[in-house]
Amino acid sequence: MGERKGRYVVALGGNALIPPGAAGTAEEQMLQVRGAAAQLAPLAAEGVELVVTHGNGPQVGNLLVKNELARAVVPAMPLDWCVAQTQATIGLAIQAALEWELRRLGTGRRVVVVLTRVLVDPLDPRRLEFSKPIGGRVTEQDATARADDRHRYAAQPGGGWRRVVPSPEPVAILEEAEIRHLLDSGAVVVAAGGGGVPVEEGAEGRYFGVEAVIDKDLTAALLARHLDADALVILTDAPGATINFGRPDQRLLERVTPAILRGFQAAGHFSDGSMGPKVEAALRFVEGGGGRAVIAHLDDARQALAGEAGTQVIQK
Secondary structure (H helix, E strand, O other): OOOOOOEEEEEEOOHHHOOOOOOOOHHHHHHHHHHHHHHHHHHHHOOOEEEEEEOOHHHHHHHHHHHHHHOOOOOOOOHHHHHHHHHHHHHHHHHHHHHHHHHHOOOOOOEEEEOOEEEOOOOOHHHHOOOEEEEEEEOHHHHHHHOOOOOEEEEOOOOOEEEEEOOOOOOEEOOHHHHHHHHHOOOEEEEOHHHOEEEEEOHHHOEEEOOOOOOHHHHHHHHHHHOOOOEEEEEEOOOOOEEOOOOOOOEEOOEEOHHHHHHHHHOOOOOOOOHHHHHHHHHHHHHOOOOEEEEEEHHHHHHHHOOOOOEEEEOO
16 A cells, blocks of 8 residues: 555535435435545545545435335334444445545555444433434424324424434444554545444443434544544535624634634534534544544545645644
């Protein structure tokens, strides 16, 4: 592989993998993934060590719709199974696209997809807060009919009701050692998709899945810290973190220190449902000793890694 030229954890947003207005077909998602692979593969070919994580919000939402439509015919699958399924399908798409680009560039680096479980704390207060909307919008009547002890629904801004689930903090990545081993062996690794399959530890060390979702950017930050990554790169469908969003004085933050970014965060500039978790993930990585965190548009990946696009979060 040659001399190591850096270790990056790159997080692809689930919304970035489905273009605005698209139906979300496999073909549409593959086209988006190929665009990302075309930007990431040259880095891998140059010797950069890459771990690619990805979101799965729209994809899990589609699986939940299928669950609802088919529940009279086949059993509905639990949420942790749905997360695992999207790790496999999106991981397969990323693997195929990256392998093709690497082959085209004349390098034989392998791309390996790791089904990744992430431990959560059953005593985490967020474990009991049903705050994360998932799946499609339904009417209040349908929400009432579907609600039970395991399935809760809440009214949403803009109309309709959506299922809500807990979103606990990631505590540990169970396959971390295996991911590190694959990286050290020269592989490009796709891991921790959708924030990881959420699990709790039961009696005798047995792990079991839970009905929750973990924020994929917070998991990416945790993974990047533990892998001693040089950079955490969060690629999404926005050009970066902006302040005064939607106002005439809206401004993209280009280079910013953690202290200044924390101030903007405390002032409420970043929405909890979109840019907020990305900003928090970037802050955790850099404040935890990481060299640099980047938030940028998927199409600007290479420029962002070169420090020429997006929001660059640096110590000074």
